[in-house]
Amino acid sequence: DAKTTQPNSMESNEEEPVHLPCNHSTISGTDYIHWYRQLPSQGPEYVIHGLTSNVNNRMASLAIAEDRKSSTLILHRATLRDAAVYYCILRAPIYSGAGSYQLTFGKGTKLSVIP
Amino acid sequence: DAGVIQSPRHEVTEMGQEVTLRCKPISGHDYLFWYRQTMMRGLELLIYFNNNVPIDDSGMPEDRFSAKMPNASFSTLKIQPSEPRDSAVYFCASSLQVGSEAFFGQGTRLTVV
Numbered sequence: 001d002a003k004t005t006q007p008n009s010m011e012s013n014e015e016e017p018v019h020l021p022c023n024h025s026t027i028s029g030t031d032y033i034h035w036y037r038q039l040p041s042q043g044p045e046y047v048i049h050g051l052t053s054n055v056n057n058r059m060a061s062l063a064i065a066e067d068r069k070s071s072t073l074i075l076h077r078a079t080l081r082d083a084a085v086y087y088c089i090l091r092a093p094i095y096s097g098a099g100s101y102q103l104t105f106g107k108g109t110k111l112s113v114i115p
Numbered sequence: 116d117a118g119v120i121q122s123p124r125h126e127v128t129e130m131g132q133e134v135t136l137r138c139k140p141i142s143g144h145d146y147l148f149w150y151r152q153t154m155m156r157g158l159e160l161l162i163y164f165n166n167n168v169p170i171d172d173s174g175m176p177e178d179r180f181s182a183k184m185p186n187a188s189f190s191t192l193k194i195q196p197s198e199p200r201d202s203a204v205y206f207c208a209s210s211l212q213v214g215s216e217a218f219f220g221q222g223t224r225l226t227v228v
Contacts, residue, residue, distance in 0.1 A: 032214070043119075043206045043219030044158070091214060102171075103148075103217055105158035 004088045009110040012078045020073040020109055022088030027068050032091045034103070035062065035073050037084040044087065044105070047073065083113045119220035121207050127226045133195040136223045138207030139188055146213050149182055149192050150206040152222070158206070164190065165213065197227045 005023040012018040024033070035047040048055055048062045050071070055062040061074040075082055087108040120139040128134050140147045148163040162172040167184045175182070179198070184190040194201055208219040 036217075043208070043222050044217075045219065046216040049216075093214065102160055102163070102213075104160070107157055 004090060004106055006086070006088055006106065006109045008107065009112065011112045011114060012075075013114050014080060015077050018075040018078045018082070018111065020075075020086050020088075020111065021070065022072070023070045024088070024090055025069045027090055028092070029068075030093050032093070033062065033064060033068075033071050034089045034091050035060070036087045036089065036103070036105075038087070038108070039081075039084045047086070049091075078111075078113045080113050080115060083111055085110050119207055119209050119218050121205075121220035121223050123223060124221060125224045125226075127228065128197055130198055130227055131196045132227075133193065134197045134201075134225060134227075136192040136205050136207075136225070138190045138192070138220060140190070140207070140209030141218055142188065144209035144211055144218075146210045147184060147190050148208040148210075148217065149190070150208065150219075151203045152206060153203045161192070163213075194225075197225075199227045201225060202227050 032049050032051050034049040036044040037047050038044045048057050048060050050062045050064055052064060054064060063072045063074060085108040087105050089103055119141055122137045126134060145166050149161040150158050151161055152158045159174055161174040162182045163170055164184045167187060180194055182192045202225055204222045204224050206219050206222045208217040210217045
C-alpha cells in the first residue's frame with residue numbers, strides 16, 4: 001500500500017488560510033488522493049479528492065504537485081469549526097482489484113484553530 | 116436522507132457479555148463498511164459488504180467478532196464474548212460505490228468493563 005506522511009499537528013489563527021501538507025512519494029500513477037476530516041466526537045467526513053489537477057469545492061482546495069509526490073489541502077479561511085484531524089489517503093482505482101481502494105486511515109494531522 | 120444511523124450511541128457492558136451494534140446505511144448505497152477506532156491503533160477497517168454480501172473480512176480481529184447484513188437497510192456487528200480490549204468507537208459507513216465518497220455514522224462508543 002502506498003503510504004502518506006503528514007505532520008502530527010498544526011495550528012492556525014481563525015480566519016486565516018491553512019495549508020495542510022501530505023507527502024506520498026510512493027504514489028502510483030493511478031492512485032487518487034483523498035482527504036477526510038474528523039471533528040471531535042464525530043465520524044470522519046469527506047473533504048475533497050483529486051488525481052492530477054488541482055481541485056476546488058465548497059469546503060477546501062486541493063493542490064497536487066506536478067510529480068504527484070505531495071499534495072496540500074487548503075482551507076481558505078479557518079474557522080473554529082475546522083478544528084479536526086485531517087487525513088490524507090491514497091486510494092487505488094476500483095479496477096485495481098487489490099483492495100487498496102479501501103479507505104486506510106493513518107494518524108492524520110490534528111488542526112487547532114486559535115480564536 | 117438522515118445519513119448513516121448507528122445505534123446505540125453508547126454501550127457499557129460487562130466482560131463476557133454479547134454486544135450487538137447496529138447500522139442503517141444511506142438508502143441506495145451498495146457498500147457498507149465497519150470500522151473501529153482506538154487511541155492506539157487509530158481507524159481500522161473491520162469488514163465491508165457489497166449488496167449485502169461480505170467481501171473482505173480480513174480486518175475482523177478474531178472469531179469473537181461477526182457481522183451480518185440481512186438486507187440493504189440494516190447491518191449488525193456482534194461481539195461474543197466481549198472483552199475489555201474491545202472497548203473502542205465503532206463506526207459504520209456507506210457509499211454508492213467502493214471508490215466513491217464514504218459517509219460515516221456518528222459511531223457507537225463501546226466500553227467493556
